[in-house]
Amino acid sequence: xxxxxxxxxxxxxxxxxxxxxxxxxxxxxxxxxxxxxxxxxxxxxxxxxxxxxxxxxxxxxxxxxxxxxxxxxxxxxxxxxxxxxxxxxxxxxxxxxxxxxxxxxxxxxxxxxxxxxxxxxxxxxxxxxxxxxxxxxxxxxxxxxxxxxxxxxxxxxxxxxxxxxxxxxxxxxxxxxxxxxxxxxxxxxxxxxxxxxxxxxxxxxxxxxxxxxxxxxxxxxxxxxxxxxxxxxxxxxxxxxxxxxxxxxxxxxxxxxxxxxxxxxxxxxxxxxxxxxxxxxxxxxxxxxxxxxxxxxxxxxxxxxxxxxxxxxxxxxxxx
Amino acid sequence: xxxxxxxxxxxxxxxxxxxxxxxxxxxxxxxxxxxxxxxxxxxxxxxxxxxxxxxxxxxxxxxxxxxxxxxxxxxxxxxxxxxxxxxxxxxxxxxxxxxxxxxxxxxxxxxxxxxxxxxxxxxxxxxxxxxxxxxxxxxxxxxxxxxxxxxxxxxxxxxxxxxxxxxxxxxxxxxxxxxxxxxxxxxxxxxxxxxxxxxxxxxxxxxxxxxxxxxxxxxxxxxxxxxxxxxxxxxxxxxxxxxxxxxxxxxxxxxxxxxxxxxxxxxxxxxxxxxxxxxxxxxxxxxxxxxxxxxxxxxxxxxxxxxxxxxxxxxxxxxxxxxxxxxxxxxxxxxxxxxxxxxxxxxxxxxxxxxxxxxxxxxxxxxxxxxxxxxxxxxxxxxxxxxxxxxxxxxxxxxxxxxxxxxxxxxxxxxxxxxxxxxxxxxxxxxxxxxxxxxxxxxxxxxxxxxxxxxxxxxxxxxxxxxxxxxxxxxxxxxxxxxxxxxxxxxxxxxxxxxxxxxxxxxxxxxxxxxxxxxxxxxxxxxxxxxxxxxxxxxxxxxxxxxxxxxxxxxxxxxx
Numbered sequence: 001x002x003x004x005x006x007x008x009x010x011x012x013x014x015x016x017x018x019x020x021x022x023x024x025x026x027x028x029x030x031x032x033x034x035x036x037x038x039x040x041x042x043x044x045x046x047x048x049x050x051x052x053x054x055x056x057x058x059x060x061x062x063x064x065x066x067x068x069x070x071x072x073x074x075x076x077x078x079x080x081x082x083x084x085x086x087x088x089x090x091x092x093x094x095x096x097x098x099x100x101x102x103x104x105x106x107x108x109x110x111x112x113x114x115x116x117x118x119x120x121x122x123x124x125x126x127x128x129x130x131x132x133x134x135x136x137x138x139x140x141x142x143x144x145x146x147x148x149x150x151x152x153x154x155x156x157x158x159x160x161x162x163x164x165x166x167x168x169x170x171x172x173x174x175x176x177x178x179x180x181x182x183x184x185x186x187x188x189x190x191x192x193x194x195x196x197x198x199x200x201x202x203x204x205x206x207x208x209x210x211x212x213x214x215x216x217x218x219x220x221x222x223x224x225x226x227x228x229x230x231x232x233x234x235x236x237x238x239x240x241x242x243x244x245x246x247x248x249x250x251x252x253x254x255x256x257x258x259x260x261x262x263x264x265x266x267x268x269x270x271x272x273x274x275x276x277x278x279x280x281x282x283x284x285x286x287x288x289x290x291x292x293x294x295x296x297x298x299x300x301x302x303x304x305x306x307x308x309x310x311x312x313x314x315x316x317x318x319x320x
Numbered sequence: 321x322x323x324x325x326x327x328x329x330x331x332x333x334x335x336x337x338x339x340x341x342x343x344x345x346x347x348x349x350x351x352x353x354x355x356x357x358x359x360x361x362x363x364x365x366x367x368x369x370x371x372x373x374x375x376x377x378x379x380x381x382x383x384x385x386x387x388x389x390x391x392x393x394x395x396x397x398x399x400x401x402x403x404x405x406x407x408x409x410x411x412x413x414x415x416x417x418x419x420x421x422x423x424x425x426x427x428x429x430x431x432x433x434x435x436x437x438x439x440x441x442x443x444x445x446x447x448x449x450x451x452x453x454x455x456x457x458x459x460x461x462x463x464x465x466x467x468x469x470x471x472x473x474x475x476x477x478x479x480x481x482x483x484x485x486x487x488x489x490x491x492x493x494x495x496x497x498x499x500x501x502x503x504x505x506x507x508x509x510x511x512x513x514x515x516x517x518x519x520x521x522x523x524x525x526x527x528x529x530x531x532x533x534x535x536x537x538x539x540x541x542x543x544x545x546x547x548x549x550x551x552x553x554x555x556x557x558x559x560x561x562x563x564x565x566x567x568x569x570x571x572x573x574x575x576x577x578x579x580x581x582x583x584x585x586x587x588x589x590x591x592x593x594x595x596x597x598x599x600x601x602x603x604x605x606x607x608x609x610x611x612x613x614x615x616x617x618x619x620x621x622x623x624x625x626x627x628x629x630x631x632x633x634x635x636x637x638x639x640x641x642x643x644x645x646x647x648x649x650x651x652x653x654x655x656x657x658x659x660x661x662x663x664x665x666x667x668x669x670x671x672x673x674x675x676x677x678x679x680x681x682x683x684x685x686x687x688x689x690x691x692x693x694x695x696x697x698x699x700x701x702x703x704x705x706x707x708x709x710x711x712x713x714x715x716x717x718x719x720x721x722x723x724x725x726x727x728x729x730x731x732x733x734x735x736x737x738x739x740x741x742x743x744x745x746x747x748x749x750x751x752x753x754x755x756x757x758x759x760x761x762x763x764x765x766x767x768x769x770x771x772x773x774x775x776x777x778x779x780x781x782x783x784x785x786x787x788x789x790x791x792x793x794x795x796x797x798x799x800x801x802x803x804x805x806x807x808x809x810x811x812x813x814x815x816x817x818x819x820x821x822x823x824x825x826x827x828x829x830x831x832x833x834x835x836x837x838x839x840x841x842x843x844x845x846x847x848x849x850x851x852x853x854x855x856x857x858x859x860x861x862x863x864x865x866x867x868x869x870x871x872x873x874x875x876x877x878x879x880x
Binding site for chain 2: 061062065087171174262263264266267279281282
């Protein structure tokens with residue numbers, strides 16, 4: 001990519017930026033039109049709302065508006081201090097981190113493994129069938145997925161039928177705080193693995209077939225080929241996906257959490273986003289919940305910068 | 321350059337699609353809300369022009385005191401935000417489509433544009449409406465639950481203080497409140513501001529339409545007495561389990577009604593703030609009685625007397641458990657609970673009969689606590705917002721509900737259609753009681769009246785009497801009010817704005833913790849040996865300050 005960017009007329013280099021932009025716009029205006037939609041999307045839906053984040057430092061009252069609301073105590077940091085000293089701080093951080101960490105270490109390799117396996121399958125019909133079936137859960141609405149999990153985990157549900165068949169005792173599985181995270185992560189993997197493998201399959205098809213031939217001639221078996229040809233071939237994709245994934249390490253979505261949790265498992269289930277939802281939308285502590293959400297975003301931002309930095313040092317592949 | 325640009329475009333599209341995966345729902349939400357906000361503003365604009373037109377009309381009418389003959393008013397349109405009751409929603413997508421709304425429009429002469437929040441998301445949508453600061457003319461809500469209390473809602477510039485408005489344009493309500501000083505005390509803030517057109521129950525025995533119910537036919541079968549003590553009830557539940565095959569002898573919709581568990585009341589506490597026997601405000605969830613209650617529930621859970629799925633039982637699951645004989649003791653409403661279950665239950669078991677029973681206590685004496693509401697509970701009460709362009713029209717429209725004609729229209733509906741007057745008493749017709757389309761009574765009522773949920777009028781006792789069809793239902797309110805709850809129930813007190821912000825901060829955390837700990841104590845994820853630690857935690861979260869605020873508010877209330 002960098003190479004592409006460099007290959008510009010050397011004459012153009014000396015011209016000022018806006019001149020070049022204007023000239024390029026004339027030549028490629030269709031591409032700019034295409035791009036403008038995306039830029040507009042980001043400005044309207046991503047950047048403009050950011051201005052609202054200042055209510056984290058205020059005591060927001062809808063009637064007074066964002067600018068008219070008074071600043072919070074302690075130099076605007078009142079809500080942050082309340083969160084850091086609050087009873088739920090450590091628990092929220094721990095749950096959010098652990099759930100996304102498990103999701104990362106179990107959920108991230110899963111689609112890669114699936115893609116590698118599918119790649120080895122030579123029977124076309126079988127391959128397509130497996131792919132289609134593994135995609136399907138992705139298209140089921142989250143509400144339905146959670147509904148299924150709840151039904152299956154009830155005392156007279158499918159999971160308990162299995163446990164009872166092997167002589168165990170029936171119990172409401174979703175009331176057990178120790179099982180909440182495994183259920184959450186496993187169902188995530190089940191739902192996303194097929195869809196996640198698409199990008200790796202695409203990368204796999206880009207690996208040069210000659211390399212395999214060469215490896216075979218050198219006497220590499222299938223396993224060795226995978227280690228030394230396939231994986232290095234798709235490693236840039238893997239790393240970029242990993243960086244993106246780490247950027248969302250501390251952001252467990254509230255949707256699935258609030259659908260799945262109940263009072264009995266809050267200890268292991270409650271995450272930052274579901275807390276923000278509860279205190280913000282249900283208890284109308286707008287400023288406080290914004291402060292918590294903002295804190296979460298800052299952590300994510302640091303994480304993605306860090307992951308990118310490490311990746312650049314270690315593997316020379318990075319987002320920017 | 322071209323290739324670079326192409327790469328940039330494709331990369332942004334890639335990124336976009338990735339972020340779209342995670343954000344798609346939020347984006348969709350925000351676009352739909354903006355879309356909605358737009359339509360709302362446009363309707364509001366239309367309506368502004370409409371009302372200015374009508375204002376000039378009404379200016380010509382006399383300004384003198386309004387008697388009944390004033391209605392119908394000379395037209396006009398108002399926007400009115402209200403949750404759509406499930407009994408209405410069963411057959412109508414908007415209140416505007418019901419015969420009730422049409423009759424009401426004919427009577428008042430005011431056209432109402434109803435706005436309904438999505439069912440099940442009333443709280444979220446109300447709060448979002450507050451945050452967006454775009455209000456309709458009238459909001460029907462429980463303003464006592466507004467974050468910060470009703471006075472805060474006035475101070476925030478959301479709703480109007482109605483003192484002047486009522487004095488000038490609401491003669492019917494004013495007359496009623498003058499005649500009923502105890503209600504008058506309830507419906508204003510400490511500062512003396514009226515803030516809503518309230519929903520008021522006509523009599524005390526209309527305030528307990530929710531309570532414990534037991535399978536009377538099973539008791540009879542097994543030769544058991546109606547339980548009076550907790551120990552009696554335990555034996556009954558064991559008998560239900562062992563001899564009637566009830567796998568979940570005691571079950572109820574825990575997530576909705578856990579604050580109204582009859583066993584808890586029987587042990588002598590509620591879950592929230594209450595006035596104890598010394599006349600002091602206390603927090604029920606930290607009392608010894610609460611611990612005793614949790615111990616019993618934990619024991620029952622272990623022994624399989626309390627439903628193993630108690631944490632997740634929802635309405636439809638409960639319906640099926642009760643009507644199919646898996647549950648023999650529950651707690652629920654008279655109409656939408658007992659009435660519905662008895663009707664459905666007999667299809668499985670001809671003898672099926674749920675009946676109300678007294679709250680069981682430890683020693684069999686009268687229960688101190690029980691489920692009871694104040695005659696003004698806060699719900700279904702309409703405030704006029706600051707966005708309202710024609711306050712006079714809104715006030716006159718809302719005041720109609722407290723007139724003689726409004727009383728009939730809200731409680732009984734359309735004369736000749738939903739009721740007839742027999743011997744001077746309005747009586748529901750078969751259109752309501754034996755609906756030709758096979759609608760349950762509650763749904764038929766939902767089409768014609770608002771008495772079956774709430775609204776801006778005095779709920780008639782005659783409605784309750786006629787709605788409760790069976791003897792079991794008719795007896796229930798009397799049985800359930802046989803308690804000393806009136807001495808313990810907090811009136812609708814209103815903390816000051818500053819206090820209630822503080823109270824909300826404290827109580828949001830405490831309630832979350834309390835609910836979580838309670839369920840964990842019951843299902844045994846946590847040992848009751850840790851109860852002291854639990855009390856300690858709640859103390860450290862600032863319950864004393866909360867009690868202080870409540871006490872002060874109660875004192876101010878008593879001095880109103």
